[in-house]
Amino acid sequence: MHIWKVAEVERCFRVKCFGYQVIMFWCAFVVFFLALGNELHLSHATEVSVNNTENKLCLYANLMVNFSVAYEVGVNKSESVLFVLPENVTTEGSICNNTTSTLKLGFGDGHSWAVEFTKDNKTYQVDSIVFTYNLNDSSVFTNSTSNETKSVTAKPRITNVGVDTYYSCKSENVQRVESVTQTLYDVTLQAFVTNGSKSDTDTVCTADLTSTTVAPTTTVTTTAAPTSTPTPTLPTPTTGNYSIAPDFNSTACLMATFGLRIGFKQGDKVETINLVPSATEVGGACGVNSSILILTSDTITIMFTFSNDSKKFHLHALNVTVKPATGVAVVAANTNMSIWVAAVGSSYMCNKEQTLTVTETLTLYTFKLRVQPFGVEKGEFATAHECSLDDTSILIPVIVGVALAILILIVVIAYVIGRRKTYVGYQTL
Numbered sequence: 001m002h003i004w005k006v007a008e009v010e011r012c013f014r015v016k017c018f019g020y021q022v023i024m025f026w027c028a029f030v031v032f033f034l035a036l037g038n039e040l041h042l043s044h045a046t047e048v049s050v051n052n053t054e055n056k057l058c059l060y061a062n063l064m065v066n067f068s069v070a071y072e073v074g075v076n077k078s079e080s081v082l083f084v085l086p087e088n089v090t091t092e093g094s095i096c097n098n099t100t101s102t103l104k105l106g107f108g109d110g111h112s113w114a115v116e117f118t119k120d121n122k123t124y125q126v127d128s129i130v131f132t133y134n135l136n137d138s139s140v141f142t143n144s145t146s147n148e149t150k151s152v153t154a155k156p157r158i159t160n161v162g163v164d165t166y167y168s169c170k171s172e173n174v175q176r177v178e179s180v181t182q183t184l185y186d187v188t189l190q191a192f193v194t195n196g197s198k199s200d201t202d203t204v205c206t207a208d209l210t211s212t213t214v215a216p217t218t219t220v221t222t223t224a225a226p227t228s229t230p231t232p233t234l235p236t237p238t239t240g241n242y243s244i245a246p247d248f249n250s251t252a253c254l255m256a257t258f259g260l261r262i263g264f265k266q267g268d269k270v271e272t273i274n275l276v277p278s279a280t281e282v283g284g285a286c287g288v289n290s291s292i293l294i295l296t297s298d299t300i301t302i303m304f305t306f307s308n309d310s311k312k313f314h315l316h317a318l319n320v321t322v323k324p325a326t327g328v329a330v331v332a333a334n335t336n337m338s339i340w341v342a343a344v345g346s347s348y349m350c351n352k353e354q355t356l357t358v359t360e361t362l363t364l365y366t367f368k369l370r371v372q373p374f375g376v377e378k379g380e381f382a383t384a385h386e387c388s389l390d391d392t393s394i395l396i397p398v399i400v401g402v403a404l405a406i407l408i409l410i411v412v413i414a415y416v417i418g419r420r421k422t423y424v425g426y427q428t429l
């Protein structure tokens with residue numbers, strides 16, 4: 001963004017070719033616009049890239065960390081200080097190896113924040129975060145009685161990140177160890193980068209997936225949905241991998257992976273239940289015009305019917321039976337659905353929670369969904385058509401666009417007013 005220097009702003013005030021109103025409006029708007037820009041980048045993220053010995057990208061991070069540290073300022077007296085991981089950090093001491101990596105960010109007077117990664121065949125994880133702080137830095141730890149350098153080791157739960165994907169977590173991850181509280185948020189992290197470039201695919205943290213503020217709603221029928229939301233105490237359902245092969249020796253012809261929760265009415269109350277993949281049997285069949293996936297557990301039987309409309313497929317019907325341990329069984333079917341649409345030969349994907357209202361009495365919630373009911377080759381998902389709901393980053397361009405439109409409008413109006421005033425002024429002189 002263009003930085004306005006004092007001289008330029010002054011010149012802006014001095015320009016006489018427009019009426020003063022225009023100048024005032026313009027300058028006010030520049031201030032407003034700069035403030036807006038600041039608003040959007042209110043907290044400054046720390047972005048770093050580390051290259052390996054062959055000078056290829058091997059570690060990438062873009063994140064924000066807030067620290068709260070309690071330290072002694074006298075006998076039995078302590079104070080706490082809040083600070084953020086600055087934008088400018090050094091990466092000295094970062095190491096990239098085949099199965100272990102360290103991202104070490106140095107900042108200020110002898111402070112550092114180091115993330116240790118390990119990798120196995122298909123996934124990598126963060127083993128620990130070591131935060132080292134120098135109590136001798138009086139600009140941060142004013143009146144500290146100690147001049148030591150201390151370290152705390154946090155073990156955040158950042159696991160099962162797919163190799164060649166980046167870990168993404170907008171939600172806050174709070175780590176409390178001894179007298180230090182670290183809050184990580186808006187985190188993008190990739191270790192063991194392959195081919196020297198950051199991956200396009202992400203592994204989203206569970207906190208982001210269950211976050212109700214971003215949960216989209218796909219209403220399939222217009223009939224009233226169960227009004228109460230599912231009990232929040234239920235954990236996110238485990239993601240199951242389901243596939244169907246035409247016979248023993250063939251690879252899959254239908255593949256699906258998702259976590260599933262069902263909300264159903266029992267009288268006036270809404271109960272929720274998660275499908276447990278390890279206790280679920282998979283059945284179904286692949287056809288030319290229609291494919292079926294049937295999942296059966298102790299309490300849940302669910303049948304998905306997909307249609308092939310020559311170029312595109314969609315989920316056409318759902319038939320769900322829930323037999324709760326107590327209470328009455330609920331059967332719900334909807335044979336007129338048109339969701340999960342994608343081209344035949346590709347897959348449909350929706351990482352965020354999706355809500356499907358099957359009937360008035362029964363609602364499905366899917367998590368980390370990916371399905372391909374037709375044309376699966378080599379037992380792998382084809383390219384994905386992503387639900388538009390996965391993209392929330394669209395908001396910022398919209399805000400900037402609207403602000404720009406208002407700017408232009410105001411400048412034009414102010415110009416017109418300014419011209420009229422000036423004109424009237426000359427007339428009277």
Ligand SMILES: *[C@@H]1O[C@H](CO)[C@@H](O)[C@H](O)[C@H]1NC(C)=O
Nearest residue numbers: 043065066082084172183185
């Ligand atoms: C982090 O600290 C900044 C500055 O003190 C504050 O504005 C922001 O709200 C904090 N964020 C979190 C997630 O604690």
Ligand SMILES: *[C@@H]1O[C@H](CO)[C@@H](O)[C@H](O)[C@H]1NC(C)=O
Nearest residue numbers: 072073074075076077078145
């Ligand atoms: C400091 O705290 C300890 C234990 O809490 C106590 O025994 C000691 O008397 C306190 N010292 C002062 C100077 O208050």
Ligand SMILES: *[C@@H]1O[C@H](CO)[C@@H](O)[C@H](O)[C@H]1NC(C)=O
Nearest residue numbers: 135136144145146147148149
């Ligand atoms: C740290 O403090 C101790 C005593 O409090 C002092 O002896 C030592 O010289 C100090 N070290 C530094 C590097 O300031």
Ligand SMILES: *[C@@H]1O[C@H](CO)[C@@H](O)[C@H](O)[C@H]1NC(C)=O
Nearest residue numbers: 245246247248249250251252
């Ligand atoms: C599967 O393959 C094996 C050998 O590759 C063959 O003996 C067997 O008959 C095949 N089974 C079916 C159902 O095609």
Ligand SMILES: *[C@@H]1O[C@H](CO)[C@@H](O)[C@H](O)[C@H]1NC(C)=O
Nearest residue numbers: 286287288289290308309310
């Ligand atoms: C699939 O649908 C097409 C057109 O709707 C039809 O001509 C064809 O016979 C159907 N194939 C099967 C196997 O049902």
Ligand SMILES: *[C@@H]1O[C@H](CO)[C@@H](O)[C@H](O)[C@H]1NC(C)=O
Nearest residue numbers: 287288308309310344374375
């Ligand atoms: C989908 O249907 C069209 C005709 O309706 C057929 O040509 C095509 O082979 C079908 N695709 C698959 C993967 O079965």
Ligand SMILES: *[C@@H]1O[C@H](CO)[C@@H](O)[C@H](O)[C@H]1NC(C)=O
Nearest residue numbers: 319320321331332333334335
């Ligand atoms: C749904 O499944 C139940 C039990 O299998 C069956 O009785 C019912 O007819 C099915 N409904 C539809 C619309 O397919």
Ligand SMILES: *[C@@H]1O[C@H](CO)[C@@H](O)[C@H](O)[C@H]1NC(C)=O
Nearest residue numbers: 220221222334335336337338
């Ligand atoms: C199915 O949905 C379509 C459009 O949403 C509607 O025109 C049609 O009447 C529905 N059919 C049934 C049987 O509900």
